[in-house]
Amino acid sequence: MTTAARIGILVSSDRASRGEYEDKGGPAIEAYLREVLTSPWEPLYRLVPDDRETLAATMRKLVDEEGASLILTTGGTGPAPRDVTPEATRDVCERLLDGFGEEMRRASLKEVPTAILSRQIAGMRGACLILNLPGKPSAIRTCLDAVFAAIPYGIDLVGGARLETDPARIVAFRPKS
Numbered sequence: 001m002t003t004a005a006r007i008g009i010l011v012s013s014d015r016a017s018r019g020e021y022e023d024k025g026g027p028a029i030e031a032y033l034r035e036v037l038t039s040p041w042e043p044l045y046r047l048v049p050d051d052r053e054t055l056a057a058t059m060r061k062l063v064d065e066e067g068a069s070l071i072l073t074t075g076g077t078g079p080a081p082r083d084v085t086p087e088a089t090r091d092v093c094e095r096l097l098d099g100f101g102e103e104m105r106r107a108s109l110k111e112v113p114t115a116i117l118s119r120q121i122a123g124m125r126g127a128c129l130i131l132n133l134p135g136k137p138s139a140i141r142t143c144l145d146a147v148f149a150a151i152p153y154g155i156d157l158v159g160g161a162r163l164e165t166d167p168a169r170i171v172a173f174r175p176k177s
Contacts, residue, residue: 003161004161007033007069008059010073011047011073011075012074012075012076014049014050018049025136027137037166044062050076050082050083051084055088059130063092063126063130064126069128070129070131070160072131073130073131073133078134090121097129120134129160131147152165152173153175
């Protein structure tokens with residue numbers, strides 16, 4: 001029996017964490033994963049305020065204590081003073097993977113000129129890939145479509161849980177050995 005991959009869905013939002021605003025980013029990520037992944041997985045949903053230390057502590061706990069192989073964050077990637085998700089991600093990652101942010105911005109720029117203001121990054125902590133996404137559901141889809149083919153192999157390389165995708169939706173790239 002295959003063990004379900006544990007995937008953190010980490011939402012950074014002051015207003016949503018106070019109950020003033022309905023989070024739409026987290027559900028958009030979960031819906032995307034349900035559409036794309038065919039292997040068993042378990043969502044680990046967390047909603048926290050835009051606070052660097054809280055975000056970093058939550059990421060550490062998801063990886064180090066709860067065994068997440070993938071964390072997808074949403075929110076907090078813009079230039080506003082409270083947007084601190086990339087800083088928190090840098091605090092916890094052992095290695096950054098610059099290509100993810102570059103490719104997500106490139107794909108987003110085809111849809112909206114303000115994508116250049118996005119500061120999303122990605123990196124590795126242990127056997128986990130952490131990827132920052134924007135907060136808008138349509139932007140989440142654009143960004144994940146741009147990079148998801150590389151995510152399963154990236155997780156394979158560091159010993160995380162194996163993710164299989166629906167090839168009719170996304171073909172996960174794995175080199176032939």
